[in-house]
Amino acid sequence: MSKRGDRMVNSNKRGSRRAAAARNQNATPPSRKRKPPPATGAKLWLKRIVIGSLAAALLGVIALAVAVGFAAQSLPSYYQLKATQTAQTIVVRARDGREIVELGPSFGEWLDYDEIPQVMKDAMVAVEDRRFYGHFGVDPIRLTGAVLEAFGADKRIGGTSTITQQLARNLFLNNNRSLDRKLREAILALALEWKFSKEQILELYLNKVYFGGGAYGIDSASRNFFSHPATQLSTGEAAIIAGLVKAPSRYSPTADVDKAVARAATVLRLMREQGYISAGEASVDVDAVNLKLRETENSVRYFTDYVLPQLDLLLPETFEPIEVWTTLDVEMQEAATAAISANTPKGAQGALVSLDRDGAILAMVGGTDYVESNYNRATSAQRQPGSAWKLFVYLAALEAGYTPDDPVVDTPVTIDGWTPRNSNGKFVGEIDVRTAFAYSINTVAASLGQDVGFSSVASMARRFGISSPISTYPSMVLGTSEVRLIDMTRAFAAISEKGTSVEPYGITRVTTASGEEIYRHERGRASQLVPAYVAAGITDLLQTAVNTGTGRAAQIGRPVAGKTGTTSSNKDGYFVGFSSGITTGVWMGRDDAKAVGGLQGGRAPAQAFSAYMREAVKGRPIEQFDTEVKLPGWMLEPDDEYLYGDPGDYYFIDEQGNLVEPSRGEGGQPFGVDGEQVPRPQIPVAPGEAGQAASDDFLERATGQRQPPEPPMPRTIRPSDAARERAGQQ
Structure with a gap:
C-alpha cells in the first residue's frame, strides 16, 4: 500500500477514537463508589487518642535524644574520668568533737581493659548486667520484666540498673531513690553509651565501683581482701568480688565468709548458665580463699556503719570532704x-x-x-x-x-x-x-x-x-x-x-x-x-x-x-x-x-x-520515778454513772417525743434555782446534720426501750470491780 493509503488509514483510526471519546462523553457516567462516612463518637476519639499518643511518643523520643545529646556533649573526656575520684573523705566526730574515725576512698592501681582478667569481666557482666554488650545503656527487657513482676506478689519494681547506669550514678549522682534521680541516671547512661565504647565503660566501672571496706575498684578490693593485685585474681576470688557490688557490707568476706562464698556460688552459677565457664569451674573452695589478716578495729564502726548511709537522705548532692558530728559518747561506747x-x-x-x-x-x-x-x-x-x-x-x-x-x-x-x-x-x-x-x-x-x-x-x-x-x-x-x-x-x-x-x-x-x-x-x-x-x-x-x-x-x-x-x-x-x-x-x-x-x-x-x-549515769543526778497512778474520773465513778455519766448531763423525752430534763415543769421547761422556768438549753447541731440532739442508742436507753447490758460474769481478773471498790471506799 502507498504512503498516502497509510496516512488515510491512520486518519480514519484517529477519527474513530475521537468519535468513541465523544460517545463516551455523551453516555451516562458509571456509578461511583460511596465515600465512607466520617468517623464519629468513640471511633473519632480513639483515632485522636492514637494519633495523639504517637505524636507524644515522637516528641518524647525527640526530647530524649536532645537531652542525651546535650548530656553527651557535657560529659568529661575519658581521660578526665579516669583521673577523677568521686568518693568523699568523711571525718566522723563524737558528741564532744573528738575524731573517732576517718573514712575515705582507697584506690589501687588503675588497670586498663586488657590488663583486667577476663574472668573478672565475665563475672561482673554475668551477675550485674547479662545483656551489657547488647543494650544501649538502659535494658528495656530487664525493665519490662521488673515492671511485670511488680504487679505480682512483690508489688514493687526490683533492681533494673545496668552497669552503665551504675557507672553514671557512681560518677555523677547519689543513691537517693527518687524518680528524678532515676531519670537523670538513665539519660546519663545513654550519653555514656553514645560517647564511649563498651570496653571503656566496663574499664571505668571495674576501676571505680565500691566493694566495701573503703575499697574502690577491683585492684583495691583484691589487695584489701586477698593481699594481691587484681591481675592475679582466681575464678573464685573474682566471683567473690563481683558478688560484693550488691551489698558490700553483707557479703564482705572479712565479715562473713559463708555469706561471701554463698554469694560467689550464685555468681559462678550465672557465669556457667551464660557460657563463661564450664560446670567444673562453677565451685568455690572455701579453704582456697586466703583472706588478708586485719588489725582489730574499734566497735565504733557498728555505729558509723549505721548512721553514715543516712547521709544520702539527709544531704544534698555533694562530693566534697565533709565532717559528720554525731551523738556518740566515747567513754560510754568504751564502757558498752x-x-x-x-x-x-x-x-x-x-x-x-x-x-x-x-x-x-x-x-x-x-x-x-x-x-x-x-x-x-x-x-x-x-x-x-x-x-x-x-x-x-x-x-x-x-x-x-x-x-x-x-x-x-x-x-x-x-x-x-x-x-x-x-x-x-x-x-x-x-x-x-x-x-x-x-x-x-x-x-x-x-x-x-x-x-x-x-x-x-x-x-x-x-x-x-x-x-x-x-x-x-x-x-x-x-x-x-x-x-x-x-x-x-x-x-x-x-x-x-x-x-x-x-x-x-x-x-x-x-x-x-x-x-x-x-x-x-x-x-x-x-x-x-x-x-x-x-x-x-x-x-x-x-x-x-x-x-x-x-x-x-x-x-x-x-x-x-x-x-x-x-x-x-x-x-x-x-x-x-x-x-x-x-x-x-x-x-x-x-x-x-x-x-x-x-x-x-x-x-x-x-x-x-x-x-x-x-x-x-555516774555523771548524772539521781532521778526518782513518777509511779503515782492518778486514775481519770471515768474509772472511779459508781456503776450507773460509769455506764451513763451524770444524770444531770443528759435529757429525757416525754410521750410526744419532746426533749426534757429530768426535773421539768409544765411544757417540759426546766426549773431554775429560784423555781422559775428557764428556756431549755440549745444543743448545738453540726452543719448539714438533722436536728436530732441525741443518738438513737442514747434515746433507746433513756426511754427504757432497751435495757443496759447485764453485768459481766465474774472473771479471773476484774480491774473495773477493783476500781469501783476503791471508789466506794473514798
Whole structure:
C-alpha cells in the first residue's frame, strides 16, 4: 500500500477514537463508589487518642535524644574520668568533737581493659548486667520484666540498673531513690553509651565501683581482701568480688565468709548458665580463699556503719570532704564494748543500744568483734524478745483499766488450744498485777492478753515503734514475734519519757571542710503515746521487776526500771531498762539461733546492762520515778454513772417525743434555782446534720426501750470491780 493509503488509514483510526471519546462523553457516567462516612463518637476519639499518643511518643523520643545529646556533649573526656575520684573523705566526730574515725576512698592501681582478667569481666557482666554488650545503656527487657513482676506478689519494681547506669550514678549522682534521680541516671547512661565504647565503660566501672571496706575498684578490693593485685585474681576470688557490688557490707568476706562464698556460688552459677565457664569451674573452695589478716578495729564502726548511709537522705548532692558530728559518747561506747565483751557467754554474740532521753544514740555495739563480723545485731537482727514483750501486754491492760494493785490469779489457762506454763512449773494463786509482772508470770500475761485482746497488744507495740511483723496468736504475749533491739530500746525510752514518743538518731550536724553547715538535726514533733497514768503504772511495774523481781542483777545503786526476756531453750536473752534519763537495751544469743547454756535475760544481759549503766549515769543526778497512778474520773465513778455519766448531763423525752430534763415543769421547761422556768438549753447541731440532739442508742436507753447490758460474769481478773471498790471506799 502507498504512503498516502497509510496516512488515510491512520486518519480514519484517529477519527474513530475521537468519535468513541465523544460517545463516551455523551453516555451516562458509571456509578461511583460511596465515600465512607466520617468517623464519629468513640471511633473519632480513639483515632485522636492514637494519633495523639504517637505524636507524644515522637516528641518524647525527640526530647530524649536532645537531652542525651546535650548530656553527651557535657560529659568529661575519658581521660578526665579516669583521673577523677568521686568518693568523699568523711571525718566522723563524737558528741564532744573528738575524731573517732576517718573514712575515705582507697584506690589501687588503675588497670586498663586488657590488663583486667577476663574472668573478672565475665563475672561482673554475668551477675550485674547479662545483656551489657547488647543494650544501649538502659535494658528495656530487664525493665519490662521488673515492671511485670511488680504487679505480682512483690508489688514493687526490683533492681533494673545496668552497669552503665551504675557507672553514671557512681560518677555523677547519689543513691537517693527518687524518680528524678532515676531519670537523670538513665539519660546519663545513654550519653555514656553514645560517647564511649563498651570496653571503656566496663574499664571505668571495674576501676571505680565500691566493694566495701573503703575499697574502690577491683585492684583495691583484691589487695584489701586477698593481699594481691587484681591481675592475679582466681575464678573464685573474682566471683567473690563481683558478688560484693550488691551489698558490700553483707557479703564482705572479712565479715562473713559463708555469706561471701554463698554469694560467689550464685555468681559462678550465672557465669556457667551464660557460657563463661564450664560446670567444673562453677565451685568455690572455701579453704582456697586466703583472706588478708586485719588489725582489730574499734566497735565504733557498728555505729558509723549505721548512721553514715543516712547521709544520702539527709544531704544534698555533694562530693566534697565533709565532717559528720554525731551523738556518740566515747567513754560510754568504751564502757558498752567492755560490758558486752565481759558478759557475753562463750560462743554467743552480744549487742547493746543506749539512748538519751531525746533519742540520741550514746553507744552502740553490734557484736563482740567487728572484724570477725560487721553484721550489726543491734539494728538489723530480728530476734524474739521473750518476756520483755510483756511491756506491751501490760501497757494495753493498764490502758484498758487495770492498775498495779488489781488482783489477778496465777492458775492454769488454755486459750484456743494453747496452754502456757510458768518457767518454774508452779502456780501461786491470787496475786496482784505488780507481782505478776515483777516475776514474769506467763499465765497471767496470757489471761491479760486474752482479756484486752491480742490485736490491742499488737497495736500497742506498733504505737511504740515496733516495725517488724507482729503475730496475733495467743502465744504472742510471751514475745514470739521477732523484733530489733533498737526498736525495743526505743519503746522503753518512751516509757522513761512518761509515755512521749522517742525517735533514735545519731547525726547532729554535718559541715564541709571549710566549716559551712549543710545539715542540722531538728527534733521532730513528739506525741503522747499513752496517758500519764498508764506510763506511771508501767514504770511502777518495771521498777518492781528490778527491785524484787527477775531483773535484780540490773541494779546500779540508784532507781532503775526494766524488764528481762528469755526465749524458749535459752536461744535469746534480753534486758531493757532505764535510769536517770538513759535507756539501754541488751541482747545476747547465737547468730544461728541455737540454744546457749544458762542464757537468761536476768543473768548475762542484766549484768552487762548494770556494768554499762554504772559508768553511763555516774555523771548524772539521781532521778526518782513518777509511779503515782492518778486514775481519770471515768474509772472511779459508781456503776450507773460509769455506764451513763451524770444524770444531770443528759435529757429525757416525754410521750410526744419532746426533749426534757429530768426535773421539768409544765411544757417540759426546766426549773431554775429560784423555781422559775428557764428556756431549755440549745444543743448545738453540726452543719448539714438533722436536728436530732441525741443518738438513737442514747434515746433507746433513756426511754427504757432497751435495757443496759447485764453485768459481766465474774472473771479471773476484774480491774473495773477493783476500781469501783476503791471508789466506794473514798
